[in-house]
Amino acid sequence: MEVNLTDWLGDNSWAIWLSLAFLLGIAEIMSLDLVLIMLAVGALAGAAVAVIAPSLWWLQILVASGISIMMLLLLRPTLLAKVRSMPGYRSSADKMVGSTGVAISQIDKSGGEIKVDGQSWSARPYSSDVVIEQGTEIEVYEIDGVIAVVYPKYGQLP
Numbered sequence: 001m002e003v004n005l006t007d008w009l010g011d012n013s014w015a016i017w018l019s020l021a022f023l024l025g026i027a028e029i030m031s032l033d034l035v036l037i038m039l040a041v042g043a044l045a046g047a048a049v050a051v052i053a054p055s056l057w058w059l060q061i062l063v064a065s066g067i068s069i070m071m072l073l074l075l076r077p078t079l080l081a082k083v084r085s086m087p088g089y090r091s092s093a094d095k096m097v098g099s100t101g102v103a104i105s106q107i108d109k110s111g112g113e114i115k116v117d118g119q120s121w122s123a124r125p126y127s128s129d130v131v132i133e134q135g136t137e138i139e140v141y142e143i144d145g146v147i148a149v150v151y152p153k154y155g156q157l158p
Contacts, residue, residue: 013054017047017064034076034083042068093143096121100139100153107132107150114138114148123148 009016024040046064053059083089101116109128114121125132126141126149138150 011054012050013057013060014047014050017043017050017060021047034079035072038071038076039068041071042066096140096143096148098140100137101150103132103134103136103138103150106134107138111147114140114150116140116148121148122146123150125149126151 021040021043024036024043028034028036028040042064045067046060049056049060049063096116099116101114101121103112103123104115104120105113107114107123107125108131109124112123112125112132114123123138124144124147130151132138132150132152137153139153140148141151142149
């Protein structure tokens with residue numbers, strides 16, 4: 001007896017849901033954003049419904065979607081708050097402090113632009129009377145909203 005793969009998958013939709021959950025789990029390991037893992041849990045719920053009611057594809061989709069949305073809305077914010085309150089956690093903006101870069105335009109009290117780790121940022125000098133020339137190597141002193149406060153890396157500070 002020959003088994004056609006598409007017929008088998010049609011009769012065993014749980015295998016599709018499990019494969020989707022596995023792929024989402026692997027993708028979550030790479031992204032670490034706690035979104036794809038919530039979708040993977042929804043896919044596992046869809047697989048459970050597929051085992052119980054294999055012919056009710058609409059119920060499988062409804063349950064998978066509902067569980068995913070509930071996980072994203074209810075559990076993810078709590079998990080993110082716990083991760084962000086852990087000792088040693090630094091946001092990507094906090095990691096910018098102390099980084100070095102280059103002024104890609106003149107930076108004065110009206111602003112300027114820098115490049116740090118390949119990313120362009122708006123910048124202003126640490127002191128309003130300081131002017132940093134284009135091409136000068138800078139260091140990030142702090143992040144003020146979306147503006148990097150910088151000073152020349154090789155220069156005297158007041």
